[in-house]
Amino acid sequence: MLKIGWIDFLNTLPFNFEIAGIKPEFEYKLYKGVPVKLNKLLRNKEIDIAIASSAEYIENFQDYLILPNLSISATNKVHSVAIFSNKQLSDIKEVYLSKASKTSRYLTKIIFDIFLKKEISYKELENYQDIEKKSVLLIGDNAIFFSDRFKYVYDLSEIWYKNTGLPFVFALWILNKEIFYKKERQLRQFYNILMESKEKILKNLPNFVKNFVKTEKFSREFATEYIKNLDYNLTEKHIQSLKLFSKYLQDVKIIKKEPKFNLLNF
Numbered sequence: 001m002l003k004i005g006w007i008d009f010l011n012t013l014p015f016n017f018e019i020a021g022i023k024p025e026f027e028y029k030l031y032k033g034v035p036v037k038l039n040k041l042l043r044n045k046e047i048d049i050a051i052a053s054s055a056e057y058i059e060n061f062q063d064y065l066i067l068p069n070l071s072i073s074a075t076n077k078v079h080s081v082a083i084f085s086n087k088q089l090s091d092i093k094e095v096y097l098s099k100a101s102k103t104s105r106y107l108t109k110i111i112f113d114i115f116l117k118k119e120i121s122y123k124e125l126e127n128y129q130d131i132e133k134k135s136v137l138l139i140g141d142n143a144i145f146f147s148d149r150f151k152y153v154y155d156l157s158e159i160w161y162k163n164t165g166l167p168f169v170f171a172l173w174i175l176n177k178e179i180f181y182k183k184e185r186q187l188r189q190f191y192n193i194l195m196e197s198k199e200k201i202l203k204n205l206p207n208f209v210k211n212f213v214k215t216e217k218f219s220r221e222f223a224t225e226y227i228k229n230l231d232y233n234l235t236e237k238h239i240q241s242l243k244l245f246s247k248y249l250q251d252v253k254i255i256k257k258e259p260k261f262n263l264l265n266f
């Protein structure tokens with residue numbers, strides 16, 4: 001049985017092997033939730049593998065391995081990770097951070113500390129009441145959903161791209177090192193299934209969106225354009241970006257040790 005962590009956001013659609021009609025030959029169970037929940041399940045070894053926060057890998061890299069060629073990244077705008085505000089950036093003094101995120105919370109700190117050199121007080125975003133009166137970091141479907149309440153959108157990967165020229169890697173397929181030896185066969189098959197799903201769904205995206213995306217939250221046109229704009233690859237350039245992100249995380253004292261990026265050689 002392979003225990004798989006699944007971020008329940010629109011942006012994981014291209015990995016959805018079930019809707020792609022690909023059936024694994026092994027038994028599996030999906031554990032759905034926001035990134036922080038999956039990071040925790042993975043760290044506690046309650047699941048084997050997950051699409052989880054890239055920052056979770058960076059912080060605990062000794063325990064993990066990465067599936068190659070796969071990520072959720074964005075070159076320039078991501079559209080679903082941003083600081084939303086009705087204030088101009090220069091007037092923002094406090095930011096309420098989404099509790100669902102790890103990577104984007106850390107990126108927010110790097111943006112203010114290193115790129116903008118601006119002191120900010122950080123608070124937890126406990127609920128969505130009167131959200132338009134605050135400056136908030138939102139991720140995933142909520143970011144898309146609440147965006148029209150705000151005059152200004154400070155897109156985090158756009159800011160990263162302007163400062164570094166690199167794509168920003170939000171999520172990776174991370175697995176617990178020790179399960180590789182126990183479940184190598186399933187993992188290899190799962191990797192092939194993810195690669196196949198990604199290809200199949202992205203090739204025929206409007207059709208998959210039409211059949212599988214619920215339209216209460218966003219229009220089909222938006223969903224298609226949003227996914228099309230994301231980058232699901234993991235190349236040398238993405239690794240370079242992860243290394244730079246890690247260096248900045250050391251500079252702002254969030255991590256102590258420089259991580260190694262251990263990709264499975266599939």
Ligand SMILES: C=C(O[C@@H]1C=C(C(=O)O)C=C[C@H]1O)C(=O)O
Nearest residue numbers: 035053080101102103104140170
């Ligand atoms: C692109 C996104 O990136 C997400 C952000 C994450 C984080 O901040 O920890 C983790 C996984 C990603 O799915 C998004 O939420 O829209």
